[in-house]
Amino acid sequence: MTIRIYNTLNKKKEIFEPVKQGRVSMYVCGPTVYDSCHIGHARSILTFDVIAKYLKAKGFKVTYVRNFTDIDDKIINRANQTGITCKALAEKYINEFYEDMDALNIEMPTIEPRATEHIPQIIKLIEILIDKDMAYQIDGDIFFAIESFKDYGKLSGRKLEDMKAGARVTVDERKNNPFDFALWKSAKPGEPAWDSPWGKGRPGWHIECSAMSAEYLGETFDIHGGGKDLVFPHHENEIAQSEGAFGKPFARFWIHNGFVNINQEKMSKSLGNFLTIKDILKSCYPETVKLFLLSSHYRSPIDFTDKAMDEVSIGLDKIYALLKRIEEKKELSEINIVEPGNYYKHFCEAMDDDFNTALGIGVLFDAVRNINRLLDESKEGLSKEVIKDIISCKSDILKIGGILGILYKSPEVYFEEKKSRGLGKKSIDPAVIEDMIKEREKARKAKDWGKADNIRDQLEVMNIIIEDRPEGTGWKIKK
Template sequence: MLRIYNTLSSAKEEFVPLIPGRVSMYVCGVTVYDNCHIGHARANVAFDLVFRYLRHSGYDVTYVRNYTDIDDKIINRANRDGVPFNVISERYIKAFDEDMARLNLAIPTHQPKATEYVEEIIALVQKLVDSGAAYQTEGDVYFAVEKFDGYLKLSHRNLDDMLAGARVDVDERKHHPMDFALWKAAKPGEPFWSSPWGNGRPGWHIECSAMSMKLLGETFDIHGGGKDLVFPHHENEIAQSEAASGKPFVRYWMHNGFVNINSEKMSKSLGNFFTIREILENYDSEVLRFFLLSAHYRSPIDFSDQNLADAEAGLDRIYSALSGMEELLSKDGSADPSGTAQVANEAVAELTEKLAGLQHRFCEAMDDDFNSALAIAHIFDLIRSLNRVLADRNASGAPLTALFRQVRYEIATIAEVLGVLNTEPGGYLARMKSRKSSTLKIAVHEIEALIAERASARKAKDFKRSDEIRAHLLEMGIELLDSPSGTEWKVK
């Protein structure tokens, strides 16, 4: 039974979709005016996980993630660069798509753009004006928050307290200081659409209501986004949507926690943010995704070199074990094509048992509000058992084809949900090696020449020279790994 933390009730609730077997979910994507940062990566990975797990659980999921492609920030950027606004929005839609692809995000069912739904937006605003929930003033249309009873029910506040905070700009044209724009009159030179209130464009918030209700209906199951969107964005979406439809807008509101940079809040104004692109120059995209999944999606997560390095070490450990297994499997496969031969010992028994319970434990973790951190711990548990068998098997030489194939299958099943560990292990390790090699001050052919020299030295029992070479390479950041089949090297 899946339980989801619902911001609306501040509690975990059993998940019961509106229509049995089907889930409708909407996630606030991005306003496309700049490259995405690590915070966007987190939010999108978090809801990608939700999407994948719901599918894995057997639901038919309709997942909508929007692009807000008309907005003040886009217009500002376009003016600065001296280009039409859609040059900016299209540029950053493309950049977003590329970034998300690198993070291995599944493609949502629909990816609507605000500018393609202006007709629906206008209709929605008109409906609100007609019902008295909104009012027009000098070409702008505002939503009257006092007309909506449930206002602030998501962020659990009240209007008086909000005003006491007193960072609300006073605008004489507003009936109430907290009223927000549904439609903005176009200033000279700004892009506009014609409307019953004159030329203008949608305000922020209304596009999400229009697109989600059009694609998912007036009431749908899950709406997600970053914690910072609770107020005002989602609060306003509720107000607009429910005032218009008279029905509950969303059943489960989900919000992911922030990314901190070295324990400080990351924000554009502080200037301490990293774009996804910058991070991927230094870290593998799978390591970044693995790192993001290593904490629960609602907890704050601290982005630092230390923490990324830890995540990388952990992922390396998993892939190394899997790679060792695949190597044996490729040998066993020919010796034992039926895959029936087995040896029974303690390690094998333990791995068999862990394997049998893996999917159950995985689902139990994920059912508890998508606890990916716990799910990953279960994988590490399995890897430990696998390593035990691997160590054993190296001694006994017994074929374990069937067991290893089962491990491969179970891992792949989980990998499909987490969106990590999808790479062929040898491929991952090679990728990491080449990434790290590019930072080395020594050429690969030189390393290999030294390894060859060391091999002959060892053959001649010249261990002094052999150790000199090992030490020299270690200084260069190269670690040598001797094995019966020869010497491998890796970047430390």
């Protein structure tokens, strides 16, 4: 099966073939650690987490590098404001980042390099560019000369002339071309600085990714990812630096994820509609967030709303309820099938076509419905064939969940956690609910339907839904 990936570089889907057969090298731009991560970061990280998981599932040995930008203007500004060192600030937000990743159950990349730990590599790369006359020094600053790189603009589809026409940047008069960008910035008093052939200073933003990707993945590698907003100038500049320095193609496939909007508005600090991962996880269950983010194609914009989250949450409940239903049948719990079934194959077909998780989730729900139907149809007992079908189907569901990074909890834990979250929000004591249910059971045995229904109504007002099942009465939080 071949994988097709939409390559931003050529603006079309292309058949994916790695440089080295059976291996995939992937670099993704990670966060600048000066603040908490928001839902947009979550989408990007999740997109590439799923891509890495899928490639592994297809049998590739994946080397996944995701950096931390731990030195930068924003970090310096924030550190000055809060009165702590840049290093301490970066450390704080890296730790917070890991907490978020943990909460979302996102796998660690193979390597997580930090800019500040790769200063020698960065300096070396800048020296190559200076030797090739692609960079020039003014005072203690080094700039990349974009006119020296003839392919400048090939990723973002910009021409130098067009860019000049629409220039909105404040021009540094010292630069040869207004779009020349800093590779090295001379140190201002009080800023963190490293020794270099050009005096004390620190790296510009773009150069770290060129240096670190070359360090860990080589001069040419397979996939480079990031958010759509990084296409220009960041990724364009990386290409100029790396291809300029090494004279070889840089990343072969460029993958860019779309934005997350909040109630149809672009998320921005000025609008005050910034939602951090931590904020969202206060009201939303982590897997719900993931299922939501994966329910649209990664390149499309997606609109984050409470309503959408509620709807997705109901869908997730449905899947876990099915898993619970299977666990309750002894004859289904003992056999395990490892061979992929048709649902998994269909899922892979969806994923092979530019990682179409939305279509893949459709397959997941098909599988869920199929098992529920088989169980409904065999109330008198399960035939051997049906058992085999169900187990194969369940195995597919879990395999799919494994790639999407969902369905990793036992159904009991899932429903317990959801209950306690829901009750916590409303400060309801579960014992009260249990008592009411017992009361209702008594009424039902006495066929006092009026009283029984009354209790059910009371619970519903409390956002509790009753389910009378053959083995007893259960309850759950609405939504």
